[in-house]
Amino acid sequence: xxxxxxxxxKSLDDLLQDILKMxxxxxENIARSIESLARQDLELxxxxxxxxxxxDRMELEIEDTCIRLIATQQPMAKDLRRIGAAFKVIxxxxxxxxxxxxxxxxxxxxxxxxxxxxxxxxxRMAGLVQKMVKESLDAYVREDVQMAEGIGKADDEVDSLxxxxxxxxxxxxxxxxxxxxxxxxxxxxxxxxxxxxxHATNIAERVIYLVSGKRVELND
Amino acid sequence: xxxxxxxxxKSLDDLLQDILKMxxxxxENIARSIESLARQDLELxxxxxxxxxxxDRMELEIEDTCIRLIATQQPMAKDLRRIGAAFKVIxxxxxxxxxxxxxxxxxxxxxxxxxxxxxxxxxRMAGLVQKMVKESLDAYVREDVQMAEGIGKADDEVDSLxxxxxxxxxxxxxxxxxxxxxxxxxxxxxxxxxxxxxHATNIAERVIYLVSGKRVELND
Numbered sequence: 001x002x003x004x005x006x007x008x009x010k011s012l013d014d015l016l017q018d019i020l021k022m023x024x025x026x027x028e029n030i031a032r033s034i035e036s037l038a039r040q041d042l043e044l045x046x047x048x049x050x051x052x053x054x055x056d057r058m059e060l061e062i063e064d065t066c067i068r069l070i071a072t073q074q075p076m077a078k079d080l081r082r083i084g085a086a087f088k089v090i091x092x093x094x095x096x097x098x099x100x101x102x103x104x105x106x107x108x109x110x111x112x113x114x115x116x117x118x119x120x121x122x123x124r125m126a127g128l129v130q131k132m133v134k135e136s137l138d139a140y141v142r143e144d145v146q147m148a149e150g151i152g153k154a155d156d157e158v159d160s161l162x163x164x165x166x167x168x169x170x171x172x173x174x175x176x177x178x179x180x181x182x183x184x185x186x187x188x189x190x191x192x193x194x195x196x197x198x199h200a201t202n203i204a205e206r207v208i209y210l211v212s213g214k215r216v217e218l219n220d
Numbered sequence: 221x222x223x224x225x226x227x228x229x230k231s232l233d234d235l236l237q238d239i240l241k242m243x244x245x246x247x248e249n250i251a252r253s254i255e256s257l258a259r260q261d262l263e264l265x266x267x268x269x270x271x272x273x274x275x276d277r278m279e280l281e282i283e284d285t286c287i288r289l290i291a292t293q294q295p296m297a298k299d300l301r302r303i304g305a306a307f308k309v310i311x312x313x314x315x316x317x318x319x320x321x322x323x324x325x326x327x328x329x330x331x332x333x334x335x336x337x338x339x340x341x342x343x344r345m346a347g348l349v350q351k352m353v354k355e356s357l358d359a360y361v362r363e364d365v366q367m368a369e370g371i372g373k374a375d376d377e378v379d380s381l382x383x384x385x386x387x388x389x390x391x392x393x394x395x396x397x398x399x400x401x402x403x404x405x406x407x408x409x410x411x412x413x414x415x416x417x418x419h420a421t422n423i424a425e426r427v428i429y430l431v432s433g434k435r436v437e438l439n440d
Contacts, residue, residue: 060435067304070290071297084287087304091311173393173400180393180400184407191408215280 008073015065015086016141019093022058023137025051026093026100027130030196033103034126037189038119040112048104055097059090085210089140092199092206096133099192106185116172116179122186125161125193128154133196136203143211151204152218158197159219165190228293235285235306236361239313242278243357245271246313246320247350250416253323254346257409258339260332268324275317279310305430309360312419312426316353319412326405336392336399342406345381345413348374353416356423363431371424372438378417379439385410 029051036044066083069075075083132154139147169183169190201218208216249271256264286303289295295303352374359367389403389410421438428436 063304067300071300074294077291080287080291084283084307087307088311091308095315170401170404173404174397177394177397181390184390184393184404187404187407188411 008069008075008079011069011073012079012082015062015069015083018058018062018065019086019089020137020141022055022062022090022093023133025055025058026097027133029055029097029100030103030126030130030133033100033107034119034123034189034193036104036107037110038123040107040110040115042108042111045104045107048100052097052101055094059094062090063087081210085140085206088206089137089203092202096196096199099196102192103189106189109185110182113182116176116182116186119186121161121165121168122189122193125158125165125190128158128161129193129197129200132158132200136200136207139207140203140210143207145208145211148204148207149218151201155197155201155219158194162190162194228289228295228299231289231293232299232302235282235289235303238278238282238285239306239309240357240361242275242282242310242313243353245275245278246317247353249275249317249320250323250346250350250353253320253327254343254409254413256324256327257330258343260327260330260335262328262331265324265327268320272317272321275314279314282310283307301430305360305426308426309357309423312422316416316419319416322412323409326409329405330402333402336396336402336406339406341381341385341388342409342413345378345385345410348378348381349413349417349420352378352420356420356427359427360423360430363427365428365431368424368427369438371421375417375421375439378414382410382414 029048032044032051033048035041036048066087070080070083132151135147135154136151138144139151166187169187173180173183198219205216205218208214208218249268252264252271253268255261256268286307290300290303352371355367355374356371358364359371386407389407393400393403418439425436425438428434428438
């Protein structure tokens with residue numbers, strides 16, 4: 001019995017390692033997508049699409065692993081909840097990856113037309129968001145509730161940056177209608193980043209549920 | 221053994237009924253959100269937020285049921301995959317619900333200021349999207365691959381409507397900068413509908429995987 005249990009523990013550790021690896025790719029791809037936009041680097045944008053395929057494949061593999069683990073190891077209550085959490089965390093990561101792809105698509109759409117303004121707030125927002133992704137995964141792997149709770153604050157910060165970017169772009173469009181096309185794309189980028197932050201918050205909430213059994217809402 | 225199996229079958233049927241019920245609420249809330257926007261009915265928009273809370277609660281309850289089912293019934297391979305599918309389907313439904321809330325938020329944002337144009341394409345898009353949600357759930361419950369494959373075509377239609385709405389709104393903004401504020405909100409509504417369609421497509425892909433074990437991409 002003891003031995004089987006520790007075999008399961010090892011499988012669970014492997015699963016977490018895979019999720020961390022997937023999360024690392026997602027983090028990188030978020031950074032890459034925003035960098036491609038700020039530098040108008042179309043080649044870098046292409047790289048985002050390539051990595052996205054790896055991320056999608058990893059999600060499916062991890063999902064299969066979860067199912068196999070349940071089927072072959074028949075884990076007990078807490079471990080079942082751990083696998084349930086894994087299932088949900090990879091869904092959040094995959095959605096984040098989709099948003100990075102959305103951003104890279106904007107890079108391609110804008111192409112080499114001059115940027116209507118230097119991108120400062122969006123990369124700053126992206127930096128915050130990446131940090132949230134990283135910390136939510138750290139909190140998840142360590143099952144650290146305090147760390148997870150911190151994610152809520154960061155999310156508020158991202159939300160207020162998003163609102164600021166939104167207002168600025170609206171003003172820009174009204175002052176100069178020629179900026180409208182590009183500005184609407186940048187609005188979507190800001191929204192994508194805000195959504196990635198929401199998914200990191202989902203992961204943090206999931207950590208709290210996993211450890212305490214309590215359902216909380218970290219963002220308002 | 222036989223008896224236990226049929227007990228499990230009953231639990232699985234109950235689970236599917238719950239998911240259908242959740243899906244019904246999501247469908248209704250999508251319709252309600254667009255109606256609130258087209259009619260500028262703030263009270264109806266408030267109703268969307270109320271129903272969203274029920275949807276969120278249902279997701280958590282169904283999730284717990286899935287975990288409990290696995291723990292107590294130790295299902296075999298195919299049934300495990302069914303529960304895995306249920307887990308994912310409710311995540312998609314919950315995300316759709318979030319988008320309905322986003323649309324209702326736009327209703328509140330625009331309030332009673334005159335609409336920059338009568339809403340025709342957005343409600344049409346919403347009609348298509350609702351149908352996709354309904355059919356993806358039907359395909360899921362019946363494990364009907366052919367029906368699931370049909371969802372891909374509907375998704376293409378929604379995508380092209382989204383592009384059309386996008387272009388029209390851009391032109392409107394350029395012609396009349398005073399429409400910019402409202403038009404950007406309507407852009408997001410169009411995007412939200414397009415995203416709901418993506419989630420219905422996810423469910424359809426999941427059905428195909430559940431039945432055939434094949435991972436397919438129904439949208440391009």
